[in-house]
Amino acid sequence: MHRITIAEDDKAIRNELSELLKNAGYDTFCITDFSDSLNQILSADSDLILLDINLPHMNGEQLLMEIRRKSDIPVIMVTSRTTEIDEVMSMSYGADDYITKPYNPTILLLRISAILKRSSKEKVCTSYHGFKLNSAKGCLSDDKTEITLTKNELIIFQQLLDKQGEIVTRDELMTALWDNEEYINDNALTVNISRLRGKLADSGIEDAIETRKKQGYILK
Amino acid sequence: MNLNDYLRDNTADIFITIIIWLSMMVFFICFHFSSDIILLLSIIYFSGSAVRITVGFFRKKKFYDELDSALENLDKKYLLSEVLEEPSFLEGQIIKNALYESGKAMNENVDSYRKCSEDFREFIEMWVHEVKLPVASLLLMSHNDGENGAKYGEQLRRIDSYIENVLYYSRSESAEKDYIIKPVLLKRAFGNVAVKNREELLQMNVSLNTENLGETVMTDGKWLEFILGQLMSNSMKYFSQEREPEIHVYTESTAESVSLHFKDNGIGISSADLPYIFDKSYTGENGRTHSRSTGMGLYIVKSLCERLGHTVSAESVCGEYTDIIITFGKNDYAKPK
Numbered sequence: 001m002h003r004i005t006i007a008e009d010d011k012a013i014r015n016e017l018s019e020l021l022k023n024a025g026y027d028t029f030c031i032t033d034f035s036d037s038l039n040q041i042l043s044a045d046s047d048l049i050l051l052d053i054n055l056p057h058m059n060g061e062q063l064l065m066e067i068r069r070k071s072d073i074p075v076i077m078v079t080s081r082t083t084e085i086d087e088v089m090s091m092s093y094g095a096d097d098y099i100t101k102p103y104n105p106t107i108l109l110l111r112i113s114a115i116l117k118r119s120s121k122e123k124v125c126t127s128y129h130g131f132k133l134n135s136a137k138g139c140l141s142d143d144k145t146e147i148t149l150t151k152n153e154l155i156i157f158q159q160l161l162d163k164q165g166e167i168v169t170r171d172e173l174m175t176a177l178w179d180n181e182e183y184i185n186d187n188a189l190t191v192n193i194s195r196l197r198g199k200l201a202d203s204g205i206e207d208a209i210e211t212r213k214k215q216g217y218i219l220k
Numbered sequence: 221m222n223l224n225d226y227l228r229d230n231t232a233d234i235f236i237t238i239i240i241w242l243s244m245m246v247f248f249i250c251f252h253f254s255s256d257i258i259l260l261l262s263i264i265y266f267s268g269s270a271v272r273i274t275v276g277f278f279r280k281k282k283f284y285d286e287l288d289s290a291l292e293n294l295d296k297k298y299l300l301s302e303v304l305e306e307p308s309f310l311e312g313q314i315i316k317n318a319l320y321e322s323g324k325a326m327n328e329n330v331d332s333y334r335k336c337s338e339d340f341r342e343f344i345e346m347w348v349h350e351v352k353l354p355v356a357s358l359l360l361m362s363h364n365d366g367e368n369g370a371k372y373g374e375q376l377r378r379i380d381s382y383i384e385n386v387l388y389y390s391r392s393e394s395a396e397k398d399y400i401i402k403p404v405l406l407k408r409a410f411g412n413v414a415v416k417n418r419e420e421l422l423q424m425n426v427s428l429n430t431e432n433l434g435e436t437v438m439t440d441g442k443w444l445e446f447i448l449g450q451l452m453s454n455s456m457k458y459f460s461q462e463r464e465p466e467i468h469v470y471t472e473s474t475a476e477s478v479s480l481h482f483k484d485n486g487i488g489i490s491s492a493d494l495p496y497i498f499d500k501s502y503t504g505e506n507g508r509t510h511s512r513s514t515g516m517g518l519y520i521v522k523s524l525c526e527r528l529g530h531t532v533s534a535e536s537v538c539g540e541y542t543d544i545i546i547t548f549g550k551n552d553y554a555k556p557k
Contacts, residue, residue: 010353016360023364054349080352082387084400084442102356102380105363107415174422178415181407183428214367 002116003027005046007037007063008078009055013101017050024109034058038066046073048116051095053079053086061093068094074115078103106175113162128161128219129205145203152182153196156189160209160219169216193217221284226277237269283307298323341390348387355380374419381453388446389516392523399440399528406480407433409441410469413448420456424465431470435478437548443524448482450517451544455484457513458506458542476550483543489536497534498522 004026008014018028029044031037034056041049041063049067053060064075077090080101087098096115099108126133131140131147138154140147149157159176160168170189177184184192193209200208210218227234241262248258283304290303301319359376362369391398410433414421421428437444452467459465468483489497493504500519507513525532525546536542 010357012357013353013360016357016364019364020360080349080356082348082442083398084402084440085398087442088400088402101352102359102376104415105360174418175415178418179411181411181414181430181433183414183421183430185422185425185427 001025001027002048003029003044003046004112005041005044005049006030007034007041007049007055007060008052009034010052020105020109021112026112038063041067042070047119048074048076048112050076050078050112053077053081053090061089064090064093064095074119076111076115078108104175106171107179110172110175110179117162126161128164129208131203133157133161140203147199147203149196149199150192151180152177152184152188152192153199155180155182156192156196157219160217164219167212167216167218172216221281221288223277226280227273230273230276233273241265279307279309280312283309283312298326338394341394341396344386344390348383351383352380355383370419377416377419381449384446384449385516385520388443388524389520391443392520392527399443401438401440401528403436404439404441404444405433406435406437406471406478409444410448413445413452416449417452417456424456424459426456426459426465426467429466429468429470431468432473433469433471435471435473437478437480438550439528439530439548443528447521447524447546450521451482454517455482455486455542458484458486458510460485460487460539478548478550480546480548481543482546483541485541488538488540488542489534490538491536494534494536498532 004021006014006017006021006028008017008030014030014032018030021028029046031040033040037055037058051060051064055063058066060077060079064077067073067075072094074096075094076097076099077087077095078099078101079086082100090098096119097111099111126135128140131142133140135154135158138149138151140149140157155177156173159173170186173189174184177189197209208220210220212218244261244265245258248261286304287300290300291297294300294303301316301323304316304319307313307316355376359373359380362372362376365372407430410430414428455465455467463485466485468481470481470483472479472481487506487510490505493502493506496502497504498518498521499515501515502519503513503515507515521544522532529549531547533545533547534542535545
C-alpha cells in the first residue's frame with residue numbers, strides 16, 4: 001500500500017483529502033503541526049507528498065527545495081495560487097506535478113497513480129490471462145493470437161488492468177480518456193466497453209469485464 | 221497668437237493712449253506750442269507706445285506659442301508645465317506656477333486612486349485564493365459523498381467559474397505584469413479546459429472534436445486556459461435546441477501566425493450584434509432572449525488577448541454557428557536569424 005503525506009494547513013481540506021485517498025486505497029499521513037514540517041515530511045517515509053504552497057512557518061516552495069536536497073520522493077504541488085509563474089517556479093524547484101485548487105478529485109487521483117506508477121519502479125502490470133499488453137503497439141498478444149486495440153480501448157483496458165478485481169467507475173474511465181485527449185461521450189464509452197468485451201471474448205476470454213450496475217466495471 | 225488678436229485684446233490700452241494724446245493736444249494748443257514741438261512730442265509719444273505694445277506682444281507671443289505647440293504635441297497633456305521654459309514676464313510666471321501646482325495636485329489625486337485600485341486588486345487576488353479553499357474542501361466533500369454529491373459538485377464548479385471571472389477581470393484591468401509568456405502546447409491547454417468542463421459537456425451530450433492541436437504557441441498557459449474556458453462556457457450557454465451540440469476546435473497556421481478556431485453549432489450571433497460582442501457590458505440579443513448575460517466574458521477575453529499580444533475575432537451566421545478565432549503571432553525575434 002502506498003503512503004501519501006499531506007501537507008495542507010486547511011483542516012477541512014486536509015481531512016477530506018485524507019478520506020479521498022483512503023477510499024482510493026492509499027495510506028495517508030497528515031501534518032498538523034507545521035513548526036517542524038520539513039523533518040516530519042522527511043521522516044514520514046511516504047511514497048508521495050501533496051504539498052500546499054501557503055503553509056505557515058516555511059512555505060511550500062521552500063519546503064520543496066529543502067526536500068529536494070535530501071530526497072527525490074515525488075511531490076505534487078496542490079495550491080490555490082493560479083499564476084503560471086507559481087507553476088513554473090514549483091516545477092523548476094523539482095515538483096512532479098502542479099494542480100490548482102479547487103481540483104477535480106478524480107483527476108487528482110489519476111495524477112497520483114500516474115506518478116506513483118512512474119516512480120515506484122515496480123513493474124507496471126502488463127499481463128492478463130497469458131496475454132501481454134503492449135501499449136506502444138496497442139495490442140494484447142500471446143504466442144498465437146494478437147488482439148489489436150484502439151487508443152480508447154487501450155486506455156480503458158489499462159485502467160481496468162491496473163485495478164484488476166476492483167471496481168473501476170465510469171467516472172474514472174471517462175477522466176482517464178479525457179485526460180488523454182479522447183473526448184468521448186457516455187454512449188461511446190458503453191460502445192467501447194462492449195467492443196473491448198467482444199474482442200476479449202473472440203480470443204477466448206469470456207465475460208472478462210463484469211458490469212456492476214450504478215458502480216462501474218470489474219476486470220476479472 | 222497673432223498681432224491682430226493681440227491688438228484687439230489691448231483695445232483699451234490703445235484707446236487710453238489716444239485719449240491721453242488728445243488731451244495733451246488740447247493742452248499744447250491752449251498754450252500755443254509751436255507745431256514743430258507738437259509734432260516731435262507726438263512722434264516720441266506714439267513711437268514709445270508702439271515699442272511698448274510690440275515688445276509686450278513678442279514677449280507674450282514666445283510663451284503662448286510654446287504653450288500651444290506643447291499642448292498640441294504632448295502625448296500626456298498634464299505634463300505641460302514640465303516642458304515650458306521659464307517665461308520672462310510676470311503673468312507667464314504665474315500661469316506656469318499655477319499649471320505646475322494644479323498638475324501636481326492632480327497627480328497626487330490620481331495617485332491616491334491608483335493606490336486604491338491597486339490595493340483593491342491585491343485584496344481581490346488574496347480573497348480569491350482564500351475563497352478557493354472552502355470551495356476546494358466542499359468539492360472534495362461532495363466527491364466523498366458519492367452519488368449524492370454530484371449535484372453539489374456541479375453548483376460548486378459554477379461558483380468556481382464565477383470566482384475565476386472576478387480574478388481574471390481584475391488581472392486584465394491591471395497594469396501589472398503578472399503573466400509569463402512561454403511555449404504552450406494548445407492540445408494541453410485545451411485538454412485541461414475540456415476535463416474541467418467534462419461533467420457539463422457530457423450532460424449536454426456535446427461532441428467535442430479537435431484537430432491540429434499539436435501546435436505550440438507563445439502565451440501564458442493559465443490565461444489561455446481561462447480564455448478557452450470562457451469560450452467553452454459561452455458555447456454551452458447558447459446551444460441550439462434544434463440539433464446535437466457540437467464544438468469543433470482546430471488550428472490554421474500560416475508563416476506568421478497560428479489561428480485557433482473555437483467553433484460551435486449554436487444559435488449564432490446576429491450580424492447587428494457581431495461588431496460589439498467584445499465591448500464591455502454589451503449583452504446583445506442573445507443576452508436578453510437566452511441565458512442571462514453580464515456582457516463581461518468576451519470583454520475580459522479580449523483584454524487578456526490584447527495584453528498577451530494575441531488578436532481575437534469572431535465570425536458567425538445567426539442560427540448556424542459561432543466561430544471565435546484567436547491568432548497567436550509566431551515570434552520571430554526568439555528565433556536565431
